[in-house]
Amino acid sequence: MSYLLIVNLIWSFSFSLIGQYLAGQVDSDFAVLARVAVAALIFLPFTVWRGLPVRLAAGFWLAGALQFGITYLCLYRSFSVLTVPEVLLFTVLTPIYVTLIEDALERRFNRWALFAAAVAVGGGILIRWQPLAGDFLWGFVLLQIANATFAAGQVLCRHLLLRHPVELPLYRFFGHFFLGALVLVLPSFLIFGNPDKLPVTAIQWGVLLWMGLFATALGLFWWVKGSVRVDAGTLAVMNELHVPLGLLVNLLIWNRDADLAKIALGGSVILLSLGISRLGRRPVPAAA
Numbered sequence: 001m002s003y004l005l006i007v008n009l010i011w012s013f014s015f016s017l018i019g020q021y022l023a024g025q026v027d028s029d030f031a032v033l034a035r036v037a038v039a040a041l042i043f044l045p046f047t048v049w050r051g052l053p054v055r056l057a058a059g060f061w062l063a064g065a066l067q068f069g070i071t072y073l074c075l076y077r078s079f080s081v082l083t084v085p086e087v088l089l090f091t092v093l094t095p096i097y098v099t100l101i102e103d104a105l106e107r108r109f110n111r112w113a114l115f116a117a118a119v120a121v122g123g124g125i126l127i128r129w130q131p132l133a134g135d136f137l138w139g140f141v142l143l144q145i146a147n148a149t150f151a152a153g154q155v156l157c158r159h160l161l162l163r164h165p166v167e168l169p170l171y172r173f174f175g176h177f178f179l180g181a182l183v184l185v186l187p188s189f190l191i192f193g194n195p196d197k198l199p200v201t202a203i204q205w206g207v208l209l210w211m212g213l214f215a216t217a218l219g220l221f222w223w224v225k226g227s228v229r230v231d232a233g234t235l236a237v238m239n240e241l242h243v244p245l246g247l248l249v250n251l252l253i254w255n256r257d258a259d260l261a262k263i264a265l266g267g268s269v270i271l272l273s274l275g276i277s278r279l280g281r282r283p284v285p286a287a288a
Contacts, residue, residue, distance in 0.1 A: 003226025004238040007219045012245035014215040021207045027197040028076035029189040036185050038212025040178040047175030057176050059160040064180030067153020073188055074146040082139035090143040092124030097151035098236035105159055113233030116276040120240040123269030127244055127262050158227040174221055237273045
């Protein structure tokens with residue numbers, strides 16, 4: 001679980017950095033492409049091309065396309081029709097998707113995992129709830145696609161690693177994940193990107209480099225690595241922990257207004273859901 005906690009801390013900083021230095025200033029397709037390109041460059045020198053199970057390699061390409069490609073392309077586009085509070089509100093459903101996809105792949109139903117995920121979602125809603133205004137239906141659809149693909153990608157990686165164990169360490173073939181994402185984000189930038197909104201300041205380039213190295217390369221690597229060391233219910237709940245952490249980081253660094261009582265209440269509910277997830281816990285396979 002330590003890997004998942006570290007990544008949540010990294011991602012909690014990412015929300016503030018994107019909102020402060022990139023959103024509305026740098027083309028969103030280029031920002032996504034830059035993150036993937038940096039991450040791919042880090043892992044490609046170590047990437048194995050021969051001797052890797054075909055299903056494992058192809059699965060990581062698919063997972064990368066889902067968990068990073070489709071997810072972030074939909075997420076950034078949702079900002080064109082939604083306010084920031086609405087975007088934050090509609091992202092709290094990811095734990096539900098993680099649990100349902102995991103159960104579908106395992107052909108079973110874990111009611112405790114689903115209940116824990118629902119409790120975690122409730123904690124996220126307690127923290128993020130804002131009155132909705134305007135035409136938000138299309139934005140809601142975009143974010144549910146993003147939530148579902150992010151959940152599908154991490155569950156797929158988890159199953160691939162558990163069902164196709166190899167002697168090679170994860171970093172020797174994790175580059176395939178970002179190549180799969182690159183297949184989508186590069187054409188998206190070439191077709192929809194705005195070359196007039198590329199980064200122009202050292203701070204913007206620095207934030208993109210930080211996002212590519214820590215939030216994307218190390219963040220997703222550690223997230224996948226940690227996903228095989230916990231049960232599916234815990235993994236689902238951990239998808240919600242960035243909510244209180246992100247708000248606290250935003251409050252402490254940029255002194256943005258935040259309701260500390262709501263953060264404390266919602267955070268406590270999310271922590272409670274971690275305990276609930278253990279009630280239906282199944283042993284993690286030895287391959288982890």
